[in-house]
Amino acid sequence: xxxxxxxxxxxxxxxxxxxxxxxxxxxxxxxxxxxxxxxxxxxxxxxxxxxxxxxxxxxxxxxxxxxxxxxxxxxxxxxxxxxxxxxxxxxxxxxxxxxxxxxxxxxxxxxxxxxxxxxxxxxxxxxxxxxxxxxxxxxxxxxxxxxxxxxxxxxxxxxxxxxxxxxxxxxxxxxxxxxxxxxxx
Numbered sequence: 001x002x003x004x005x006x007x008x009x010x011x012x013x014x015x016x017x018x019x020x021x022x023x024x025x026x027x028x029x030x031x032x033x034x035x036x037x038x039x040x041x042x043x044x045x046x047x048x049x050x051x052x053x054x055x056x057x058x059x060x061x062x063x064x065x066x067x068x069x070x071x072x073x074x075x076x077x078x079x080x081x082x083x084x085x086x087x088x089x090x091x092x093x094x095x096x097x098x099x100x101x102x103x104x105x106x107x108x109x110x111x112x113x114x115x116x117x118x119x120x121x122x123x124x125x126x127x128x129x130x131x132x133x134x135x136x137x138x139x140x141x142x143x144x145x146x147x148x149x150x151x152x153x154x155x156x157x158x159x160x161x162x163x164x165x166x167x168x169x170x171x172x173x174x175x176x177x178x179x180x181x182x183x184x185x
Contacts, residue, residue: 056090067176
């Protein structure tokens with residue numbers, strides 16, 4: 001099975017598990033998704049914790065920190081994350097700027113695309129202007145747009161958006177360098 005197909009299978013399974021009630025930690029979501037995929041592809045010795053153990057070591061894209069440093073001079077930065085607090089805390093060590101707004105799935109006991117993250121962020125942001133920048137149409141751009149939040153889609157993989165997303169999400173960039181250039185004129 002190709003890596004692309006495996007990632008697509010994982011995405012599908014993760015979405016299914018995230019929709020289940022009651023709320024499960026992201027570690028549990030990942031573990032259940034890995035176990036299900038292992039059964040589907042006849043992988044006999046999966047480590048169900050492989051992703052949650054690796055996630056804190058994932059580094060940002062090379063353009064991320066320089067671009068966020070530029071943006072932090074003019075904007076308040078925040079993260080709306082579908083992970084547990086401890087996983088995000090470990091991930092944040094790879095960033096060179098602080099994030100003033102942090103909303104996690106663990107805090108809101110829900111997963112995007114459900115609106116809990118966005119509602120929690122709106123309570124923090126208040127009536128101030130908000131631009132939601134994200135790489136996932138499904139988890140971020142579509143739900144934010146439905147809530148009348150301005151969005152920019154970071155399309156690093158040159159994905160073809162679904163027609164409804166394309167109509168509502170006219171703004172897109174290829175990476176965060178392009179975003180910083182656009183926002184800083």
